[in-house]
Amino acid sequence: MYDRFKGIFPALLTPFNENDEINFDALRMLIERLIAQGVNGFYVDGSTAEAFLLSFEERKKLIEQTAAICAGRTTLIAQVGCISTKQSIELAKKAEACGYDAISSVAPFYYKFTFEEIRKYYFDLADAVGIPVIIYHIPVLSGVSFSVDQMSCFLRDERFAGIKYTSADYFTLRQFKTAFPQKVILNGFDETFLAGLGMGADGAIGSTYNFMADKFIRILELFRQGRIQEAAELQKEADIIIAALCKVGVMQGEKAILTKMGIPMGPTRAPFIDLTDAQKEELFRAVFRSEWK
Numbered sequence: 001m002y003d004r005f006k007g008i009f010p011a012l013l014t015p016f017n018e019n020d021e022i023n024f025d026a027l028r029m030l031i032e033r034l035i036a037q038g039v040n041g042f043y044v045d046g047s048t049a050e051a052f053l054l055s056f057e058e059r060k061k062l063i064e065q066t067a068a069i070c071a072g073r074t075t076l077i078a079q080v081g082c083i084s085t086k087q088s089i090e091l092a093k094k095a096e097a098c099g100y101d102a103i104s105s106v107a108p109f110y111y112k113f114t115f116e117e118i119r120k121y122y123f124d125l126a127d128a129v130g131i132p133v134i135i136y137h138i139p140v141l142s143g144v145s146f147s148v149d150q151m152s153c154f155l156r157d158e159r160f161a162g163i164k165y166t167s168a169d170y171f172t173l174r175q176f177k178t179a180f181p182q183k184v185i186l187n188g189f190d191e192t193f194l195a196g197l198g199m200g201a202d203g204a205i206g207s208t209y210n211f212m213a214d215k216f217i218r219i220l221e222l223f224r225q226g227r228i229q230e231a232a233e234l235q236k237e238a239d240i241i242i243a244a245l246c247k248v249g250v251m252q253g254e255k256a257i258l259t260k261m262g263i264p265m266g267p268t269r270a271p272f273i274d275l276t277d278a279q280k281e282e283l284f285r286a287v288f289r290s291e292w293k
């Protein structure tokens with residue numbers, strides 16, 4: 001039922017130009033390259049997109065323009081989470097009007113809302129649109145973690161399609177999937193993608209797929225064929241790169257890599273600080289090695 005939400009979904013980065021405005025030409029280049037590589041769809045306006053550093057108007061425009069560039073060629077999921085229900089609903093309606101296949105939302109954060117408040121937030125969102133909702137579970141950044149019972153409140157409702165699961169607690173992922181085998185679970189930490197597949201994930205949403213989607217498409221293919229050793233080798237290669245990225249800053253590093261590959265991604269938005277030349281050099285040494293041993 002939810003097959004269109006399975007597979008590899010880059011969490012698209014947001015390119016900026018020298019005036020700190022969204023560079024939609026570069027976004028188009030990125031999207032075209034990824035569609036040609038065979039990704040299954042995109043996660044738009046998420047953490048990787050620097051969503052919480054964009055203005056509300058920019059977020060609406062990003063949702064709209066990404067859909068216009070994709071023009072129905074691939075599955076689209078819009079991350080509409082804001083800490084106010086009212087604003088999240090406005091973004092959700094925008095996504096639905098633009099033809100998105102699903103919306104997704106991080107739990108409202110900062111004020112330490114009660115579970116009842118968070119539950120109501122998600123149901124208000126589901127009530128506001130006619131497209132499925134994917135819960136964005138990312139305790140390390142949102143500070144909100146759902147137990148199996150709490151997640152069940154959502155997943156037993158047919159309007160909730162599944163979870164973007166960004167946590168390395170794979171026992172909990174296994175329990176979510178066992179309780180709701182028909183729902184989709186998309187792994188959120190790229191560095192443990194193969195572990196996630198082994199514990200029941202149906203695919204992944206991630207930031208490193210902006211520049212190494214091909215490797216992860218292959219890992220998924222090998223996993224599905226039962227060729228686990230070969231998949232593990234590729235995951236190991238990817239993880240050398242991800243370790244180098246984490247050292248310098250994930251989004252900054254990814255933008256530098258893609259710019260080097262010919263897509264002008266520009267800087268990240270302040271307060272992020274861009275990489276020094278020395279950091280870029282160190283990163284490029286890990287990424288652009290010709291031999292993997």
Ligand code: MN9
Nearest residue numbers: 011047188189190191206207208
């Ligand atoms: O979308 C991403 N999570 C965050 C998922 O950026 C918080 C991941 O793809 C990570 O960037 C990646 C590196 O840690 O796994």
